[in-house]
Each structure stands twice: as C-alpha cells, then as structure tokens.
Amino acid sequence: MSKENRSRYAILGALSIMPLSGYGLKKFMERSTSNFWEENFPQIYPTLKQLEQEGLTTSLLIKQEGRQEKRVYSLTEQGREELDRWLRTPPALYQVRRNELLLNLFFASQVEPAITLEHVRSYRARVIESLKHLEGIEQQLPTFINESTQPRDRQYWSMVLSYGLLEAKANLAWCDEAIVTLEQLAQEENK
Amino acid sequence: MSKENRSRYAILGALSIMPLSGYGLKKFMERSTSNFWEENFPQIYPTLKQLEQEGLTTSLLIKQEGRQEKRVYSLTEQGREELDRWLRTPPALYQVRRNELLLNLFFASQVEPAITLEHVRSYRARVIESLKHLEGIEQQLPTFINESTQPRDRQYWSMVLSYGLLEAKANLAWCDEAIVTLEQLAQEENK
DNA sequence: ATTGGCATGTAAGAAGTTACATGATTAC
DNA sequence: GTAATCATGTAACTTCTTACATGCCAAT
Structure with a gap:
C-alpha cells in the first residue's frame, strides 16, 4: 500500500x-x-x-x-x-533517532547537576539491564538455532546481536564518563 | 496539551x-x-x-x-x-528504536551474502560521514560557546557530543567485523 | 536566468500508541 | 480467587512526514 x-x-x-x-x-x-x-x-x-x-x-x-x-x-x-x-533493497537512509536523554542534557545547564546525574544513573541502570539481556540471548543462541529450520541464520543473528552488544557497551562507557563529569559539577556547586 | x-x-x-x-x-x-x-x-x-x-x-x-x-x-x-x-523529569523510558538494517540482516540468510555485504558497506560509509561530522563539531565547540550566553553549556554539550562519538565508533567497529564475516560467507558461496 | 538562502505556513496522509473490549485456560 | 498466558480484534488519538503553496533578496 x-x-x-x-x-x-x-x-x-x-x-x-x-x-x-x-x-x-x-x-x-x-x-x-x-x-x-x-x-x-x-x-x-x-x-x-x-x-x-x-x-x-x-x-x-x-x-x-x-x-x-x-x-x-x-x-x-x-x-x-x-x-x-x-x-x-538498501535499508532506508539513516534516520535521526530522537534521544530524549540527550535533548535533556543539551539544556541541562539550567538545572542543578544533581538532577541530571540522577537521569544518567537511571539510564545507566537500563543499559546494564539491556546488556545482561543481550548476553543472555548470546548464550541461548545455539538453542535458538535448533528451533529454526535454516541453520545459516545463526551467523546473521549473531551479527545482529553483536551490533546490540557493541552499542550497549559504548553507551555504558559513556555513562561512566558522564557520571564522573556530573559528580564534579555537583561538587563544585556545593562549594 | x-x-x-x-x-x-x-x-x-x-x-x-x-x-x-x-x-x-x-x-x-x-x-x-x-x-x-x-x-x-x-x-x-x-x-x-x-x-x-x-x-x-x-x-x-x-x-x-x-x-x-x-x-x-x-x-x-x-x-x-x-x-x-x-x-x-526523568527522560522517557527506553523506547525501542527501529533499525531497518538489523531487521534486514536478521532475515538475510535468504539472499546472497553479497547483497547484504553491500548494505553494510553503504551503512559504513554513512557512519564514517557522521563520525567526521561529529569530529567537525568537536573542533568548533569552543567557537560555538562564544555565541551562547551560558558558558556552562560547554560541558553539557561536550557530553552530548561524546555520546554520539562513542556510538559512531562502536557502529564503525561493528561494520568492520560484519564486513569480514560477510566476505567469508560470500566466498564460501562462490566455491 | 537560476540557484540558494530567508521566511511562513497548510493539507493530507501515514505511522504509531493507548485504551477499550472480550473470553478461555492454566498455574499458583 | 487471581494472575498469567493464549487469542483476536476495534476506536480514538497523537505524532510525524511529505507534498503543496508562496514570495523576496543576493549571488553567480
């Protein structure tokens, strides 16, 4: 249609x-x-x-x-x-994915750093969760294959999984970096 | 509203x-x-x-x-x-962002690896472009600040930028990994 | 002359989400 | 009895995108 x-x-x-x-x-x-x-x-x-x-x-x-x-x-x-x-067909052009956390951070100088620190911390918790979830799938991949009729799917599915894992790890690294920065900003506020 | x-x-x-x-x-x-x-x-x-x-x-x-x-x-x-x-307010819950490339890859065992290889290669080109774009912004950040009234924005903007850079680098690393796998699959097909 | 930037909008359609609505079975 | 899972849908709403519509100025 x-x-x-x-x-x-x-x-x-x-x-x-x-x-x-x-x-x-x-x-x-x-x-x-x-x-x-x-x-x-x-x-x-x-x-x-x-x-x-x-x-x-x-x-x-x-x-x-x-x-x-x-x-x-x-x-x-x-x-x-x-x-x-x-x-x-080549997958659709790279479309901007909206990221509300980043939008929030972009304007965050207007609130106390402690607020933003909390936002990043809870985001981090979700990233960890998602990472664990993906690692769980990674271990179940061999079982998953048996259910499928096409054994060749395995390689493709593990590529897809790897994308998620790499991204989640990058997000986690960013969280840790951002948390350090925000903790410093929060401390400077308290002086 | x-x-x-x-x-x-x-x-x-x-x-x-x-x-x-x-x-x-x-x-x-x-x-x-x-x-x-x-x-x-x-x-x-x-x-x-x-x-x-x-x-x-x-x-x-x-x-x-x-x-x-x-x-x-x-x-x-x-x-x-x-x-x-x-x-x-804490930014909205992690919402699944659709990724058409991954959807394509998930079912890609049904077409020749060479097709998918092309998709990943052009995705890689876009990631490189986006990475260069972000690195350009990184260098312009000090100038960008002068235009703004709030000098404290700088730290927040560089955190936001860092998110994009880390993600783009992770995506690039994945592309390189995936391209190797797909080249192997394509070669096996030709045997 | 024609492209690109500045400037403001509307109409229509596509896509996506939430709430509503129902009902059976199974496990605790 | 109550929550979870299986099973199928509709209505209403919100959101987002594309196409349409106009017009001026500056630079090439």
Missing part, C-alpha cells in the same frame, strides 16, 4: 522463518527482534489481513484442544518474492 | 538559549541538535503558535531591511518554568 510501511516486512520476515498466528508473531518478535524491532497487536492484526488480501500470505484456522482456535498465517510464493525484493 | 509531545520541549529548550523565529529554530537545530533531535516546519510553526496561546512564549514582529519581516519568539517566565519542570 504505502511506500514507507516496513511493518509489512517485519511480519513477512517472521513468517518466512515459521508460520505464525497474530499472537504468535508478537511473541516471536518479543523473543527475537525486540531489541531493534517490535510491533503491537493493533498493527499486526490489520496488517495480516491486508497481506492476505494482497495474496502475500495464506491462513489456516487451527483448532486446539482446550484452547481458542487460532488463525495461522504462512507466506505464499508471492509473499516470499516480496520479502526477497525488500531484502535486496 | 498532550503528555507525550516532546517537540514542545525541544522548542522551549532552544528558545531558552536565544530568541528565535520559526525558521531560525530549524536552523538552530540543524546546527546543534540534529544528530539526536530534529523538527520540521510543519511541527515548528503550529507548535510556536500553540505555545504562545498557552502563555509559554511571547513573540515580536521584527522588521528587516531588504528582507521579509520575521516573528521572533522568546520564553516567558511560565515557559521557563515549564522547561525547568521537564528538565527535572
């Missing part, structure tokens, strides 16, 4: 690994791509319907014992082609 | 450094915060009007020789308080 809608490709990509229901798609993303890509239900369900209308997916109602039936989607040949076409 | 609208604060922040017109605001952001925060005209002009209605800014029509007159906005006392209140 639209040119910029990349949710389609996230969904086509996931379905290329295994057929999934809307709910299953969300769970799949939470387990795998959540560090750099997520979709919510209000995006997933309408998109799945639309993809089916366009002939890129087909769905089957699966009956389950003691549980609500679910509609499981899989890629059609056309869907695979569309995914392939997108994979060959 | 709304809870999540942070464009307001980017604008209030910029005006706290110096009074600016809508056009001037855009230029100011391009020169300073563009690596982590940008606003477009369709956001800037309506927001400025709204801020004035709320009493957070006041404006003056400035006549210029041989040029169209401009409306220059500055913060009111109330505007300063609103900015101060925001500066004291």
Whole structure:
C-alpha cells in the first residue's frame, strides 16, 4: 500500500522463518527482534489481513484442544518474492533517532547537576539491564538455532546481536564518563 | 496539551538559549541538535503558535531591511518554568528504536551474502560521514560557546557530543567485523 | 536566468500508541 | 480467587512526514 510501511516486512520476515498466528508473531518478535524491532497487536492484526488480501500470505484456522482456535498465517510464493525484493533493497537512509536523554542534557545547564546525574544513573541502570539481556540471548543462541529450520541464520543473528552488544557497551562507557563529569559539577556547586 | 509531545520541549529548550523565529529554530537545530533531535516546519510553526496561546512564549514582529519581516519568539517566565519542570523529569523510558538494517540482516540468510555485504558497506560509509561530522563539531565547540550566553553549556554539550562519538565508533567497529564475516560467507558461496 | 538562502505556513496522509473490549485456560 | 498466558480484534488519538503553496533578496 504505502511506500514507507516496513511493518509489512517485519511480519513477512517472521513468517518466512515459521508460520505464525497474530499472537504468535508478537511473541516471536518479543523473543527475537525486540531489541531493534517490535510491533503491537493493533498493527499486526490489520496488517495480516491486508497481506492476505494482497495474496502475500495464506491462513489456516487451527483448532486446539482446550484452547481458542487460532488463525495461522504462512507466506505464499508471492509473499516470499516480496520479502526477497525488500531484502535486496538498501535499508532506508539513516534516520535521526530522537534521544530524549540527550535533548535533556543539551539544556541541562539550567538545572542543578544533581538532577541530571540522577537521569544518567537511571539510564545507566537500563543499559546494564539491556546488556545482561543481550548476553543472555548470546548464550541461548545455539538453542535458538535448533528451533529454526535454516541453520545459516545463526551467523546473521549473531551479527545482529553483536551490533546490540557493541552499542550497549559504548553507551555504558559513556555513562561512566558522564557520571564522573556530573559528580564534579555537583561538587563544585556545593562549594 | 498532550503528555507525550516532546517537540514542545525541544522548542522551549532552544528558545531558552536565544530568541528565535520559526525558521531560525530549524536552523538552530540543524546546527546543534540534529544528530539526536530534529523538527520540521510543519511541527515548528503550529507548535510556536500553540505555545504562545498557552502563555509559554511571547513573540515580536521584527522588521528587516531588504528582507521579509520575521516573528521572533522568546520564553516567558511560565515557559521557563515549564522547561525547568521537564528538565527535572526523568527522560522517557527506553523506547525501542527501529533499525531497518538489523531487521534486514536478521532475515538475510535468504539472499546472497553479497547483497547484504553491500548494505553494510553503504551503512559504513554513512557512519564514517557522521563520525567526521561529529569530529567537525568537536573542533568548533569552543567557537560555538562564544555565541551562547551560558558558558556552562560547554560541558553539557561536550557530553552530548561524546555520546554520539562513542556510538559512531562502536557502529564503525561493528561494520568492520560484519564486513569480514560477510566476505567469508560470500566466498564460501562462490566455491 | 537560476540557484540558494530567508521566511511562513497548510493539507493530507501515514505511522504509531493507548485504551477499550472480550473470553478461555492454566498455574499458583 | 487471581494472575498469567493464549487469542483476536476495534476506536480514538497523537505524532510525524511529505507534498503543496508562496514570495523576496543576493549571488553567480
């Protein structure tokens, strides 16, 4: 439909690994791509319907014992082609990602350094959390592969993971540096 | 008005450094915060009007020789308080930033490694560009200060800059690592 | 003449988030 | 009984981007 809608490709990509229901798609993303890509239900369900209308997916109602039936989607040949076409297209231009912490810091000379120090400290805590999360995934990668049909995915997934790890480590290093600076500024204030 | 609208604060922040017109605001952001925060005209002009209605800014029509007159906005006392209140609020929770390159890589086992290699190479070129840009700003920082009224900004701005530099260097290191891996995968394909 | 910078906006559409709405089963 | 997980969606709203629209001045 639209040119910029990349949710389609996230969904086509996931379905290329295994057929999934809307709910299953969300769970799949939470387990795998959540560090750099997520979709919510209000995006997933309408998109799945639309993809089916366009002939890129087909769905089957699966009956389950003691549980609500679910509609499981899989890629059609056309869907695979569309995914392939997108994979060959250079990813969108570097778009400025907004960073509210940096925006805050940019104007932070107007409040006491102790305030900003707190902001950076809690950011640091989140970076640590995210780093631990990624290291957890790193150890589970070999297991993750068994579930997947394509063993070649492993190398790609570990590249993606490495991106996150390097970035998190850089962020952590920055936090430590910034905290030292802010502690000094806070001390100077108290004199 | 709304809870999540942070464009307001980017604008209030910029005006706290110096009074600016809508056009001037855009230029100011391009020169300073563009690596982590940008606003477009369709956001800037309506927001400025709204801020004035709320009493957070006041404006003056400035006549210029041989040029169209401009409306220059500055913060009111109330505007300063609103900015101060925001500066004291912890920046929004870590929100997942979508990364289309990583999404592409995650599913990239389905195309030839040479394709993905090209994507990473052009990403690398953009990282290098951005790194050079940041290093340029680093050298201009002392000059930048003279224009500003608040000399204390310098330390904060250099912290913000350092964030960008560390991140860009981490991204670059990742690119080099990924390129080696992809070159190997591409060679294996050719055997 | 034509490009680039200064200057201000509107309209329309796309994208994304939050809240709402429902209901079954399983584990504690 | 109550929280968590499975399961599917809609409505409303906010936010953001692109395209459109205009016009002056300075420099090449």
